[in-house]
Amino acid sequence: MMKRDVHITARDLLNAMQFREGDLGRIGILSGQPQRIEMCLEILGNPIKNFSAFGYTLWTGEYKGKRITVGNGGMYAPDAALVTEIVCEGGVDVLIRLGSCGALRTYIDIDYVVIAEAALRGDGVTNYYVNDGFVPRAERELIEASSSIFDGKNVHYGTVWTTDALLRETKEIINRVIKEGAIGVDMVTSPFLTIANLYKRRALAILVVSDNLITGEMGFFDIRFFDAEREMVDKAFKLIEAIDA
Amino acid sequence: MKVLFLQPPLGGWVTWGRHIAINVNHAQLAANLREWYPEIEIKVLDCRALDMDERKMIDAINEINPDLIYMGDALQTTGVAAIAPRYKRAASLIKQQNKDVKICVGGFYYGANAPQILKETKEFDFIIYGETEVTLPELAKELSKKDPDIPSVKGLSYWDRGEVKVTAYRPLFKNLDDLPLPAYDLFPMEKYIGFGRIRNYVETYHSRGCPNGCRFCVGWTNYDPRGNSDWTHYRIRSAKRVVDELELLERKFGAKFVVMMDEDFNVYRPRIEGLIEEALKRGLNVKYFFMGRAPYFLRDKDLLKELRKAGLIQCLFGLEAVDEETLKKIKKRITVDEVEETVIRCRENKIGTVITWMVGFPDDDERAIKDRFERLDQIDPDIAALQMMTPLPGIPMTPEVEPYIEERDLSKWDFQHPVVRTKYLTREDLGRLAAWANREFYSKPGRIQRILYSKNIHLFCRLAARSYVETVDAHARAATKGEVFV
Numbered sequence: 001m002m003k004r005d006v007h008i009t010a011r012d013l014l015n016a017m018q019f020r021e022g023d024l025g026r027i028g029i030l031s032g033q034p035q036r037i038e039m040c041l042e043i044l045g046n047p048i049k050n051f052s053a054f055g056y057t058l059w060t061g062e063y064k065g066k067r068i069t070v071g072n073g074g075m076y077a078p079d080a081a082l083v084t085e086i087v088c089e090g091g092v093d094v095l096i097r098l099g100s101c102g103a104l105r106t107y108i109d110i111d112y113v114v115i116a117e118a119a120l121r122g123d124g125v126t127n128y129y130v131n132d133g134f135v136p137r138a139e140r141e142l143i144e145a146s147s148s149i150f151d152g153k154n155v156h157y158g159t160v161w162t163t164d165a166l167l168r169e170t171k172e173i174i175n176r177v178i179k180e181g182a183i184g185v186d187m188v189t190s191p192f193l194t195i196a197n198l199y200k201r202r203a204l205a206i207l208v209v210s211d212n213l214i215t216g217e218m219g220f221f222d223i224r225f226f227d228a229e230r231e232m233v234d235k236a237f238k239l240i241e242a243i244d245a
Numbered sequence: 246m247k248v249l250f251l252q253p254p255l256g257g258w259v260t261w262g263r264h265i266a267i268n269v270n271h272a273q274l275a276a277n278l279r280e281w282y283p284e285i286e287i288k289v290l291d292c293r294a295l296d297m298d299e300r301k302m303i304d305a306i307n308e309i310n311p312d313l314i315y316m317g318d319a320l321q322t323t324g325v326a327a328i329a330p331r332y333k334r335a336a337s338l339i340k341q342q343n344k345d346v347k348i349c350v351g352g353f354y355y356g357a358n359a360p361q362i363l364k365e366t367k368e369f370d371f372i373i374y375g376e377t378e379v380t381l382p383e384l385a386k387e388l389s390k391k392d393p394d395i396p397s398v399k400g401l402s403y404w405d406r407g408e409v410k411v412t413a414y415r416p417l418f419k420n421l422d423d424l425p426l427p428a429y430d431l432f433p434m435e436k437y438i439g440f441g442r443i444r445n446y447v448e449t450y451h452s453r454g455c456p457n458g459c460r461f462c463v464g465w466t467n468y469d470p471r472g473n474s475d476w477t478h479y480r481i482r483s484a485k486r487v488v489d490e491l492e493l494l495e496r497k498f499g500a501k502f503v504v505m506m507d508e509d510f511n512v513y514r515p516r517i518e519g520l521i522e523e524a525l526k527r528g529l530n531v532k533y534f535f536m537g538r539a540p541y542f543l544r545d546k547d548l549l550k551e552l553r554k555a556g557l558i559q560c561l562f563g564l565e566a567v568d569e570e571t572l573k574k575i576k577k578r579i580t581v582d583e584v585e586e587t588v589i590r591c592r593e594n595k596i597g598t599v600i601t602w603m604v605g606f607p608d609d610d611e612r613a614i615k616d617r618f619e620r621l622d623q624i625d626p627d628i629a630a631l632q633m634m635t636p637l638p639g640i641p642m643t644p645e646v647e648p649y650i651e652e653r654d655l656s657k658w659d660f661q662h663p664v665v666r667t668k669y670l671t672r673e674d675l676g677r678l679a680a681w682a683n684r685e686f687y688s689k690p691g692r693i694q695r696i697l698y699s700k701n702i703h704l705f706c707r708l709a710a711r712s713y714v715e716t717v718d719a720h721a722r723a724a725t726k727g728e729v730f731v
Contacts, residue, residue: 033690038691221717223697
């Protein structure tokens with residue numbers, strides 16, 4: 001029988017990669033999509049690759065005098081959990097997720113932005129971290145700071161439902177989560193916020209709308225989505241500039 | 246005698262968005278006419294640029310009251326053969342109003358097929374058989390006489406008492422430097438727009454023909470088949486003259502982006518060296534694009550840095566296929582490695598890249614097309630312009646492709662619609678694969694961000710790429726549902 005409490009911890013992984021305290025910045029940007037990380041790296045000064053394992057890579061560089069870590073991870077709930085835990089363990093205090101979501105309101109169009117204030121947990125990962133009643137939340141100060149940067153009618157704040165089953169977003173399930181207050185659906189925000197909350201880190205998930213589950217519109221390859229993605233990256237750095245971290 | 250150069254209402258390639266370019270053939274012929282026969286009055290009506298529908302076109306023509314109307318293109322990029330139904334319809338409308346006005350067409354598509362097309366198109370009075378540069382001015386001059394001697398005008402197909410006749414072969418115009426510069430001053434230059442977004446946009450044409458004579462190339466259709474493979478008799482404007490034109494366009498018309506539509510601009514190294522020297526000497530700011538061949542770009546790779554300084558921001562070269570057998574069959578005379586290296590060298594020098602590639606060769610099956618796409622994807626140009634096999638009469642490959650033609654409606658002969666099947670694929674399969682490949686290329690993470698946002702690529706290149714990305718759905722509708730855009 002297994003003797004250790006946990007087979008591998010985030011600390012084990014960091015140690016295996018010869019991690020030193022201070023390698024990572026105090027602010028971290030995570031995204032599942034490598035192209036968003038590439039765009040971040042174009043903005044970041046002197047980025048150094050300081051963690052690489054299992055296909056996840058973290059880079060740390062400078063932006064306006066602040067040390068920022070950017071990394072991929074957050075395509076799906078399990079890998080979001082893994083990377084979020086690694087950066088929390090590695091000393092990142094402020095976590096910003098740059099993601100995408102489907103809209104659960106007709107008035108939220110492709111290329112709009114949803115800022116997740118909280119998550120509805122439809123994923124399978126967070127059950128291993130918290131009890132049923134736990135509601136993962138973004139940090140209030142970060143939400144407020146973001147409101148001056150992500151503003152206008154194209155930005156909506158609210159609850160995001162996280163699911164593991166992209167191809168089982170049925171009418172029954174979707175209508176239920178809408179009733180529970182969700183305005184968007186993704187596959188990452190729940191574990192991202194849950195783990196950040198457990199580590200008492202400040203966290204915010206910024207999501208560009210890629211499709212709309214109510215109207216049925218698909219915008220995954222729409223240039224409006226690509227443009228919004230680009231703008232989200234630029235604005236994320238403005239947010240970093242604005243926050244006290 | 247009053248000659249009207251008419252561009253009837255017309256769309257464009259679906260992938261280029263709302264692209265409104267000057268008709269370079271009209272601009273050149275107007276200049277020739279003005280210089281050689283100054284007594285002839287010249288009018289220009291570009292309905293596309295002026296956003297005029299057919300009703301407005303007819304009203305404007307009635308007001309101008311021309312004696313001779315000319316329609317035609319030098320470039321395949323106007324819409325390949327999909328221009329033809331448009332010109333025929335315009336001619337029909339014009340003739341309904343005024344039976345006496347003479348209508349002549351020429352240039353791309355018509356040049357190689359003049360008598361055949363004339364037989365089927367009673368609305369046209371003349372079709373130029375071969376090169377248009379001298380024939381159209383001579384025709385106008387002849388028609389201005391009391392008793393015109395039409396058979397004396399070489400390179401012409403015409404009606405004679407209900408029969409189609411052709412005049413003698415017109416030899417090629419030898420020295421392009423002897424041609425006047427195009428008459429840009431007669432055209433609404435401020436109205437032209439590239440790829441739906443680029444203002445101060447001009448297309449130009451500084452050479453004729455291509456020495457390589459690829460067997461699929463639609464450029465052949467500009468030339469009289471009675472000549473000696475005239476398409477392959479490559480003639481150029483000298484570098485100095487090219488830069489004269491760039492300078493004129495920049496200084497007088499405010500051009501910011503000039504797309505040189507020569508099918509093969511970089512055949513001669515001295516011309517490229519001369520272009521660099523002249524452009525730098527004159528301190529031009531205008532940016533430009535040209536098309537060439539990968540082996541020539543590699544021959545001149547040491548010039549790319551200076552070329553970029555001298556204004557080249559984007560270039561195009563053909564891949565067409567990736568297996569040696571097909572490349573040999575189509576006589577492409579390049580290697581895939583050359584194409585790949587050209588992309589790398591251009592990228593090193595911040596020169597954007599466009600690669601043309603094709604589907605619809607008779608031996609194409611799904612595997613061949615997917616392999617072709619995979620290699621193209623690996624080569625990773627900034628823009629991949631997919632062209633479906635379009636076997637116009639007059640190109641060397643047409644006889645062997647002829648049995649596979651299934652779509653005869655010329656409004657779809659624009660490279661964007663499948664008009665043939667292959668030995669192994671239906672026309673529908675071909676359209677589906679084209680739509681798939683286009684979407685695959687323009688949705689690849691990383692590439693999208695590079696071509697839309699990277700500062701390593703000039704803004705004009707990014708705007709052109711944006712047009713391709715924006716039109717992926719529309720392209721799919723053309724390829725799979727037959728929607729017409731030209």
